[in-house]
Amino acid sequence: MNNANNTSEEQLIASLQSKDEKAFNYLYDNYAGALYGVIIRIVNSKEYADEVIQDIFVKIWNNIHSFDAGKGRLYTWMINIARNTAIDYIKSKSVQNEQKNQSLPNIVDDKEINNFAVAENVDHIGFKNVLNELKADWRELIEMAYFEGYTQNEIAVKLDIPLGTVKTRTRGALIELRRLLKDYQ
Numbered sequence: 001m002n003n004a005n006n007t008s009e010e011q012l013i014a015s016l017q018s019k020d021e022k023a024f025n026y027l028y029d030n031y032a033g034a035l036y037g038v039i040i041r042i043v044n045s046k047e048y049a050d051e052v053i054q055d056i057f058v059k060i061w062n063n064i065h066s067f068d069a070g071k072g073r074l075y076t077w078m079i080n081i082a083r084n085t086a087i088d089y090i091k092s093k094s095v096q097n098e099q100k101n102q103s104l105p106n107i108v109d110d111k112e113i114n115n116f117a118v119a120e121n122v123d124h125i126g127f128k129n130v131l132n133e134l135k136a137d138w139r140e141l142i143e144m145a146y147f148e149g150y151t152q153n154e155i156a157v158k159l160d161i162p163l164g165t166v167k168t169r170t171r172g173a174l175i176e177l178r179r180l181l182k183d184y185q
Contacts, residue, residue, distance in 0.1 A: 009069075009073065009074050010069070012026065012027065012074065013064070013067060013069065013074060016060075016061075016064045017064050017065055017067075019061075024057075024061060027057075027060070028057060031075070031078060032053060032057070034075075034079075035053060035056060035078060035079070035082040036049060036053055038079060038082045038083055038086070038147055039052045039053060039056070039082055039085075039086045041147055041148050041149070042083065042086035042087060042090065042147075042148060042149035043086050043089060043090050048089060048090070049086075051089070052082075052085055052086050052089050055085055055089070056078075056081055056082050056085050059081050059085065060078060060081060063081075079146070083146055083147070083149065086149060087149045090149070130177065130180045130181060131143070131177075133180055134173055134176060134177065134180075135173075137169060138169055138170075138172060138173035138176065139173070140159075141155060141166065141169050141170050141173055142170070142173050142174075142177065144158070145170065152166045152167060152170065
């Protein structure tokens with residue numbers, strides 16, 4: 001499991017499902033950077049992101065048996081776990097109370113976010129390239145919803161467009177993404 005080029009996704013999944021610790025270490029070494037980039041954009045705190053990344057890998061380890069290759073790729077499944085876990089974390093009462101009690105927010109600067117988000121060997125399918133093929137307004141919606149954790153209502157307010165427009169554009173973007181991703185398989 002040393003080289004991403006020598007390990008297929010199917011082999012990795014099979015090894016993880018058989019609870020192979022080397023496969024888990026490989027997974028962590030090769031995907032933690034990308035998942036951390038998603039998390040930090042949502043939680044806006046290195047301290048919170050460090051906690052969330054641990055939770056995510058525990059969830060992946062405990063739930064790998066529920067992964068269905070027919071529904072998507074492993075990376076996409078992990079991104080969804082990361083996104084949902086990060087959103088759940090910032091919506092938790094303890095985190096909200098802690099944020100209310102802080103005098104200054106503990107926000108990580110963009111340089112640090114970009115350092116963690118850029119992990120070239122992680123995105124085996126070139127998802128950033130696929131995302132860049134979308135129209136600009138569709139790409140912006142996908143990035144806000146899936147990588148920054150905004151709800152459709154929040155996107156509508158932030159972009160000052162009707163909620164129905166957000167929903168229609170998001171649906172169009174997801175349909176186009178599905179088509180583009182099929183071309184990459």
